Amino acid sequence: xxxxxxxxxxxxxxxxxxxxxxxxxxxxxxxxxxxxxxxxxxxxxxxxxxxxxxxxxxxxxxxxxxxxxxxxxxxxxxxxxxxxxxxxxxxxxxxxxxxxxxxxxxxxxxxxxxxxxxxxxxxxxxxxxxxxxxxxxxxxxxxxxxxxxxxxxxxxxxxxxxxxxxxxxxxxxxxxxxxxxxxxxxxxxxxxxxxxxxxxxxxxxxxxxxxxxxxxxxxxxxxxxxxxxxxxxxxxxxxxxxxxxxxxxxxxxxxxxxxxxxxxxxxxxxxxxxxxxxxxxxxxxxxxxxxxxxxxxxxxxxxxxxxxxxxxxxxxxxxxxxxxxxxxxxxxxxxxxxxxxxxxxxxxxxxxxxxxxxxxxxx
Amino acid sequence: xxxxxxxxxxxxxxxxxxxxxxxxxxxxxxxxxxxxxxxxxxxxxxxxxxxxxxxxxxxxxxxxxxxxxxxxxxxxxxxxxxxxxxxxxxxxxxxxxxxxxxxxxxxxxxxxxxxxxxxxxxxxxxxxxxxxxxxxxxxxxxxxxxxxxxxxxxxxxxxxxxxxxxxxxxxxxxxxxxxxxxxxxxxxxxxxxxxxxxxxxxxxxxxxxxxxxxxxxxxxxxxxxxxxxxxxxxxxxxxxxxxxxxxxxxxxxxxxxxxxxxxxxxxxxxxxxxxxxxxxxxxxxxxxxxxxxxxxxxxxxxxxxxxxxxxxxxxxxxxxxxxxxxxxxxxxxxxxxxxxxxxxxxxxxxxxxxxxxxxxxxx
Numbered sequence: 001x002x003x004x005x006x007x008x009x010x011x012x013x014x015x016x017x018x019x020x021x022x023x024x025x026x027x028x029x030x031x032x033x034x035x036x037x038x039x040x041x042x043x044x045x046x047x048x049x050x051x052x053x054x055x056x057x058x059x060x061x062x063x064x065x066x067x068x069x070x071x072x073x074x075x076x077x078x079x080x081x082x083x084x085x086x087x088x089x090x091x092x093x094x095x096x097x098x099x100x101x102x103x104x105x106x107x108x109x110x111x112x113x114x115x116x117x118x119x120x121x122x123x124x125x126x127x128x129x130x131x132x133x134x135x136x137x138x139x140x141x142x143x144x145x146x147x148x149x150x151x152x153x154x155x156x157x158x159x160x161x162x163x164x165x166x167x168x169x170x171x172x173x174x175x176x177x178x179x180x181x182x183x184x185x186x187x188x189x190x191x192x193x194x195x196x197x198x199x200x201x202x203x204x205x206x207x208x209x210x211x212x213x214x215x216x217x218x219x220x221x222x223x224x225x226x227x228x229x230x231x232x233x234x235x236x237x238x239x240x241x242x243x244x245x246x247x248x249x250x251x252x253x254x255x256x257x258x259x260x261x262x263x264x265x266x267x268x269x270x271x272x273x274x275x276x277x278x279x280x281x282x283x284x285x286x287x288x289x290x291x292x293x294x295x296x297x298x299x300x301x302x303x304x305x306x307x308x309x310x311x312x313x314x315x316x317x318x319x320x321x322x323x324x325x326x327x328x329x330x331x332x333x334x335x336x337x338x339x340x341x342x343x344x345x346x347x348x349x350x351x352x353x354x355x356x357x358x359x360x361x362x363x
Numbered sequence: 364x365x366x367x368x369x370x371x372x373x374x375x376x377x378x379x380x381x382x383x384x385x386x387x388x389x390x391x392x393x394x395x396x397x398x399x400x401x402x403x404x405x406x407x408x409x410x411x412x413x414x415x416x417x418x419x420x421x422x423x424x425x426x427x428x429x430x431x432x433x434x435x436x437x438x439x440x441x442x443x444x445x446x447x448x449x450x451x452x453x454x455x456x457x458x459x460x461x462x463x464x465x466x467x468x469x470x471x472x473x474x475x476x477x478x479x480x481x482x483x484x485x486x487x488x489x490x491x492x493x494x495x496x497x498x499x500x501x502x503x504x505x506x507x508x509x510x511x512x513x514x515x516x517x518x519x520x521x522x523x524x525x526x527x528x529x530x531x532x533x534x535x536x537x538x539x540x541x542x543x544x545x546x547x548x549x550x551x552x553x554x555x556x557x558x559x560x561x562x563x564x565x566x567x568x569x570x571x572x573x574x575x576x577x578x579x580x581x582x583x584x585x586x587x588x589x590x591x592x593x594x595x596x597x598x599x600x601x602x603x604x605x606x607x608x609x610x611x612x613x614x615x616x617x618x619x620x621x622x623x624x625x626x627x628x629x630x631x632x633x634x635x636x637x638x639x640x641x642x643x644x645x646x647x648x649x650x651x652x653x654x655x656x657x658x659x660x661x662x663x664x665x666x667x668x669x670x671x672x673x674x675x676x677x678x679x680x681x682x683x684x685x686x687x688x689x690x691x692x693x694x695x696x697x698x699x700x701x702x703x704x705x706x707x708x709x710x711x712x713x714x715x716x717x718x719x720x721x722x723x724x725x726x
Contacts, residue, residue, distance in 0.1 A: 118515060143479075155518065318454075
């Protein structure tokens with residue numbers, strides 16, 4: 001698909017506020033949709049929707065589309081088809097508006113549903129998890145899992161508006177907060193040692209909405225800068241893939257084991273592998289690798305793998321979207337914090353030692 | 364979905380030739396795909412693929428994806444899902460290439476599959492029917508039928524390349540040639556009375572590949588001019604919708620009756636209705652309406668409707684993608700040939716007399 005002529009400015013449509021209802025009502029008024037539909041999952045239907053319905057005129061008048069369950073296993077063709085069906089049955093048009101109210105599963109899938117409904121209706125993302133806020137809701141990546149592969153089907157489509165608020169995170173437990181924090185740590189490592197150290201000292205599990213909103217704004221802007229420079233992920237944006245080739249493979253292995261691993265935890269573990277490989281191939285400092293690995297072991301524990309998992313993991317990595325050539329695997333690595341290198345080709349047999357060291361560091 | 368920043372030049376990627384294999388091999392060499400996949404239906408698998416495999420190196424080395432049957436009823440989520448599955452199983456990447464070899468069903472659905480596979484892989488359209496060549500293969504509209512509605516799910520995505528050749532039409536019967544010709548007549552009516560008269564005199568069913576290729580090139584360029592001016596169909600491109608609000612409703616009614624109507628025939632009949640409404644609302648000359656209606660009755664026959672079909676037809680029209688407001692129906696009409704008017708709002712009760720006159724003229 002030709003996308004050379006697409007330009008985007010992810011930052012311009014991004015609002016950080018802890019007064020969501022007020023901001024949303026004001027902005028939707030400008031869009032003037034002929035109808036509003038709000039997509040929620042079982043969690044946000046219970047914990048978020050009622051409060052927003054009470055506070056926001058737009059949400060209280062919207063038709064509610066609730067997906068079956070919550071979680072990544074529901075980010076599939078069957079749920080997507082159900083969303084299209086409801087939009088169609090409810091008579092949504094290209095001038096209607098879909099508001100995606102939920103975590104990354106809801107914003108990824110809802111955005112894809114909207115972008116492909118009648119060849120594209122506008123949508124707004126309101127992430128309700130830290131992971132969703134820092135990762136999925138911004139940057140135009142949409143899609144579903146397919147054929148046991150993460151985001152195998154999807155496209156690039158921008159929200160009219162993304163509203164990020166930390167007030168939604170009140171009901172998240174420590175694991176959910178840490179899951180999002182892994183992506184924040186990734187952005188910090190892409191930026192500087194100073195930013196990384198600041199984040200390693202901050203206690204996200206203490207949940208302090210105002211300081212977190214400030215930290216989040218700085219952090220999401222790191223992502224936006226990469227996205228704006230390379231919206232369709234052909235070059236510099238691949239820096240954001242740090243830890244993700246390993247991380248996605250861990251997620252897929254976990255799915256195969258029928259005990260799903262949250263995306264953020266998978267990224268936290270994947271980044272340990274990526275830093276090991278960075279040390280081996282790009283001279284990333286070993287003391288910083290150990291600092292990060294210790295943090296991960298302490299806060300995230302470990303995703304346990306055995307030698308007989310290696311070939312399966314390599315297979316998953318070969319299927320990763322970023323791997324466009326068939327012989328070698330492609331990784332984003334770091335020379336040092338703030339200095340990413342994209343497109344590093346590594347032979348599959350050289351990846352195995354990195355998995356060995358991952359096991360040594362965490363298990 | 365924000366698409367304001369997308370610019371397209373449909374004409375630049377469009378090639379008219381009766382030496383397909385040679386042109387294709389030369390151009391694909393420049394794209395340098397890591398793998399090539401060719402999508403065919405049962406018809407093109409039998410009648411077109413073998414010859415192209417013999418003549419084209421690219422096609423002979425491509426992995427073949429064959430959809431189940433042929434025809435619009437296969438343009439659905441299940442077939443689409445099968446295409447994604449094969450691309451995924453065959454290890455296609457974002458640097459692979461999908462060649463859609465078939466009629467409008469194959470190019471619409473294959474383009475949608477490619478544009479959403481791993482967030483977008485490049486594709487080439489090679490229409491093998493006149494209807495596909497003049498209509499579906501150009502202009503970036505892709506998608507599938509869903510919830511009994513035409514193209515309810517889809518998006519705008521441009522082919523890298525569209526190769527149009529009349530050599531494929533040798534195996535088409537008169538009905539299939541006339542089906543495509545209806546869209547050519549539409550483009551002529553949007554352009555001038557001179558072009559319309561020229562087409563009304565030409566006998567497409569005689570199948571003369573060289574004169575038809577020339578006529579097709581002139582004709583497809585009419586479409587390209589509209590597409591380039593308004594790629595996402597928000598304004599002037601809606602001129603191309605002439606006859607389609609009625610036509611799609613006829614197709615949907617025919618589907619409901621379980622005896623599908625080809626898109627071109629539906630458009631031929633739909634244009635009779637649109638010209639009746641044009642006469643009623645915009646003063647379109649009645650002699651030209653009769654000239655066209657006589658041509659349609661003589662060459663296309665009639666799609667028979669009764670008064671008790673009217674409400675169903677109006678329902679289908681209200682669901683049409685172009686109808687973004689809920690109260691009135693929106694039509695593209697003609698003041699005269701060469702002078703389209705888009706966005707004409709007509710109350711549903713005013714549409715019924717046009718259906719009455721359609722019946723009077725054709726039945």
